[in-house]
Amino acid sequence: MTLNARDRSRQNAPDDFTLDGDGPLFRQIERAITGMILRGQYKTGDRLPSEADLTAKFGASRQTINKAITELAKRELVARNRRAGTIVSARFQESFQVQLHDISEVVLTRGDLYEFRILKRARAINGENGMTWTAIPNGGAMLYLEVLHLANGAPVQLERRLVNLAAVPWIEKEDFSDTPPAKWLLANIPWSSVRHQLRATTADNELAGILGIAVGAACLVVERQTFHLAAPITRSRMTHPGDRFQIDSLFALSGFENAEQD
Amino acid sequence: MTLNARDRSRQNAPDDFTLDGDGPLFRQIERAITGMILRGQYKTGDRLPSEADLTAKFGASRQTINKAITELAKRELVARNRRAGTIVSARFQESFQVQLHDISEVVLTRGDLYEFRILKRARAINGENGMTWTAIPNGGAMLYLEVLHLANGAPVQLERRLVNLAAVPWIEKEDFSDTPPAKWLLANIPWSSVRHQLRATTADNELAGILGIAVGAACLVVERQTFHLAAPITRSRMTHPGDRFQIDSLFALSGFENAEQD
DNA sequence: AAGTGGTCTAGACCACACG
DNA sequence: GTGTGGTCTAGACCACTTC
Numbered sequence: 001m002t003l004n005a006r007d008r009s010r011q012n013a014p015d016d017f018t019l020d021g022d023g024p025l026f027r028q029i030e031r032a033i034t035g036m037i038l039r040g041q042y043k044t045g046d047r048l049p050s051e052a053d054l055t056a057k058f059g060a061s062r063q064t065i066n067k068a069i070t071e072l073a074k075r076e077l078v079a080r081n082r083r084a085g086t087i088v089s090a091r092f093q094e095s096f097q098v099q100l101h102d103i104s105e106v107v108l109t110r111g112d113l114y115e116f117r118i119l120k121r122a123r124a125i126n127g128e129n130g131m132t133w134t135a136i137p138n139g140g141a142m143l144y145l146e147v148l149h150l151a152n153g154a155p156v157q158l159e160r161r162l163v164n165l166a167a168v169p170w171i172e173k174e175d176f177s178d179t180p181p182a183k184w185l186l187a188n189i190p191w192s193s194v195r196h197q198l199r200a201t202t203a204d205n206e207l208a209g210i211l212g213i214a215v216g217a218a219c220l221v222v223e224r225q226t227f228h229l230a231a232p233i234t235r236s237r238m239t240h241p242g243d244r245f246q247i248d249s250l251f252a253l254s255g256f257e258n259a260e261q262d
Numbered sequence: 263m264t265l266n267a268r269d270r271s272r273q274n275a276p277d278d279f280t281l282d283g284d285g286p287l288f289r290q291i292e293r294a295i296t297g298m299i300l301r302g303q304y305k306t307g308d309r310l311p312s313e314a315d316l317t318a319k320f321g322a323s324r325q326t327i328n329k330a331i332t333e334l335a336k337r338e339l340v341a342r343n344r345r346a347g348t349i350v351s352a353r354f355q356e357s358f359q360v361q362l363h364d365i366s367e368v369v370l371t372r373g374d375l376y377e378f379r380i381l382k383r384a385r386a387i388n389g390e391n392g393m394t395w396t397a398i399p400n401g402g403a404m405l406y407l408e409v410l411h412l413a414n415g416a417p418v419q420l421e422r423r424l425v426n427l428a429a430v431p432w433i434e435k436e437d438f439s440d441t442p443p444a445k446w447l448l449a450n451i452p453w454s455s456v457r458h459q460l461r462a463t464t465a466d467n468e469l470a471g472i473l474g475i476a477v478g479a480a481c482l483v484v485e486r487q488t489f490h491l492a493a494p495i496t497r498s499r500m501t502h503p504g505d506r507f508q509i510d511s512l513f514a515l516s517g518f519e520n521a522e523q524d
Numbered sequence: 525a526a527g528t529g530g531t532c533t534a535g536a537c538c539a540c541a542c543g
Numbered sequence: 544g545t546g547t548g549g550t551c552t553a554g555a556c557c558a559c560t561t562c
Contacts, residue, residue: 024531038452038491050547061533063325066548083541083547092449094367096486098458099357187354190300193514196360200462200480200504218462218480218504224358229300229518242462252455256491286550312528323552328529344529345560 016041017057029058029068031255037077037088038256048078048086075253098249100196100222102182103149103157103238106245112151116180119210120146123172124162133162135225135232141165143172145181148210155211156245161236168233182236189233191226198222200242211241218242278303279319291320291330293517299339299350300518310340310348337515360511362458362484364444365411365419365500368507374413378442381472382408385434386424395424397487397494403427405434407443410472417473418507423498430495447496453488460484462504473503480504 016036019028036042049057054065069086072078076093080086107114124131127138136142142162149157161181163171168189176184199221208215219242225235278298281290298304311319316327331348334340338355342348369376386393389400398404404424411419423443425433430451438446461483470477481504487497 026531038454040452044449052547061535063534064532066550067531069548080548081541082539082549083543083545085547090449091452092445093364095361095363096456096458098360098362098460100360101357102355105356183354187306187352190302190353192300192518193512194358195513196358196511197508198360198460198482199508200482200502202464202478202480202504216464216478218464220460220462220482240462242464246459246461249458250455251457256454288550314528323554325553326551328531329550331529342529343560344558345527345562347528 017054019058025058025060026064026067026071027255029054029060029065030071032058033068033072034077034253034255037072038253042088044088044090046088048088050085077253097251098247099251100247100249103159104180104183107149107151107156110151113153115150115153117148117150118145118176119148120144123165131162133164133232133235135227135235136164136166145176147176147180147182149180151244154244156240158207158210158239159236160239161234163234164232167228167231185226185234189226189228191228191233193227195225195227196222198247201239203241207239211239213241213243220245220247222247279316281320287320287322288326288329288333289517291316291322291327292333294320295330295334296339296515296517299334300515304350306350306352308350310350312347339515359513360509361513362509362511365421366442366445369411369413369418372413375415377412377415379410379412380407380438381410382406385427393424395426395494395497397489397497398426398428407438409438409442409444411442413506416506418502420469420472420501421498422501423496425496426494429490429493444498447488451488451490451495453490453495455489457487457489458484460509463501465503469501473501475503475505482507482509484509 017032019025019032022028033048042048048054048069051062051065051069055062058065069078069080073080076089078086079089104114104116122144124142124144126133126136126140126142131142131144133142143165145159145161145163147159147161148155149159159182163185165172168185174184201219201221203211203213203215203217203219205215207219208217220240222238223235224238226233279294281287281294284290295310304310310316310331313324313327313331317324320327331340331342335342338351340348341351366376366378384406386404386406388395388398388402388404393404393406395404405427407421407423407425409421409423410417411421421444425447427434430447433447436446463481463483465473465475465477465479465481467477469481470479473481482502484500485497486500488495
């Protein structure tokens with residue numbers, strides 16, 4: 001195998017195995033390698049030194065090296081293969097993570113006054129009166145809740161929720177005077193899986209009236225269903241006025257956070 | 263010292279430290295404890311046995327126990343404190359994770375035919391002709407791209423993108439005949455942080471024409487900006503017809519995935 | 525003072541993929 | 544076979560928090 005000058009310099013360049021002395025050793029190593037990748041000292045397809053080599057270069061034990069690189073692998077910055085070694089990933093990510101925060105947190109974070117009102121509360125039978133939830137059997141008992149969330153007195157979210165009473169019978173005793181149903185459920189009922197759907201709709205007459213927006217205005221809808229060990233717990237449809245609400249989410253590789261403008 | 267079953271049940275922590283023998287030991291332990299929490303054998307506020315105790319109960323080394331519980335702590339199923347021990351969290355989550363997939367993956371996953379068309383491509387100067395991107399200096403050179411993504415011939419996403427030419431000058435040589443700009447950028451340009459915004463809008467005349475929908479129809483807009491070591495790389499606004507596209511994301515605690523209906 | 529988790533080391537065996 | 548990562552153990556010292 002032959003290397004041209006550029007390749008050779010690339011192989012010699014990464015003599016940058018210096019640590020910043022800040023925090024645990026495995027984090028320092030993680031940052032050091034992340035930095036070398038981000039700065040291009042290791043490029044897509046390059047092979048990192050083996051754990052044994054890094055052990056010598058950083059003067060750390062193999063466990064510590066492994067812990068650091070395993071973190072990078074979780075973030076898909078590198079791919080690890082037995083025998084083949086650790087390869088810097090083609091950075092194509094087929095998915096990004098976005099965080100959805102509870103509406104009360106969003107409002108309070110913006111520095112606004114948060115309030116909520118229970119507009120409706122009723123027992124319902126699945127399949128009757130146009131109330132259907134396909135995840136639970138027809139005829140199953142449900143609690144229907146309609147909650148309006150406000151920021152500085154203006155509606156920012158209408159929450160329409162169904163709760164599976166077969167799974168959470170105790171909820172009938174709750175009056176939600178202090179804690180909104182979303183928070184009560186999350187604090188009291190464990191879940192093992194969550195499904196989210198996000199979509200856009202336009203406001204019909206009823207929705208426009210409740211949210212105080214024009215008929216036909218765009219709305220952002222977040223639907224969430226939680227399950228506990230395969231049992232459906234609750235489904236909520238959260239509708240937000242398009243002009244008063246948006247989801248905002250920032251993600252940074254740890255150690256490389258910067259203050260960004262919008 | 264040993265306790266009989268009665269003594270242990272008095273402590274509200276029944277013995278169920280059995281492993282399923284499937285995969286690495288630390289994953290088995292992780293699943294075992296997750297299961298005990300989800301089944302209510304440990305409730306919110308309960309203290310888990312110390313790592314030293316678990317070492318004995320599972321017959322594993324402390325490292326292995328620690329690796330398992332550290333995973334639970336990352337997922338916020340438990341909170342760890344020196345001296346105070348490991349406490350099962352109040353399950354209130356103030357944020358959920360949702361995954362955003364590349365549009366081509368979404369279309370292909372649905373079993374549809376994916377195509378894209380570059381509608382426009384032009385150099386632009388920040389601040390001129392109504393093109394502004396506040397993250398880069400006024401007067402900065404940008405590449406503007408307008409890309410239409412189709413599923414079975416029907417538009418599902420209009421992507422309007424600005425690329426910071428100061429950061430990625432090489433992009434001017436790309437013709438994007440095979441690979442859409444989003445994929446090219448992710449595969450070729452590293453990033454260290456990403457910002458997402460999601461909102462709903464209604465289609466204006468131009469948008470309605472391009473997407474083939476009615477004027478005033480609801481659209482879901484995803485805006486993404488990536489940065490590399492504080493330098494803005496690209497900003498894309500991805501607009502989807504509300505009736506043809508929604509974001510769908512499923513999350514499950516590992517080991518507790520179930521097939522859910524919608 | 526003492527219990528708990530946080531981290532690190534040294535050494536080991538194994539599974540897998542490549543030659 | 545051989546090199547790589549995957550995992551595990553035993554032992555250790557330390558930092559933090561509560562007692």
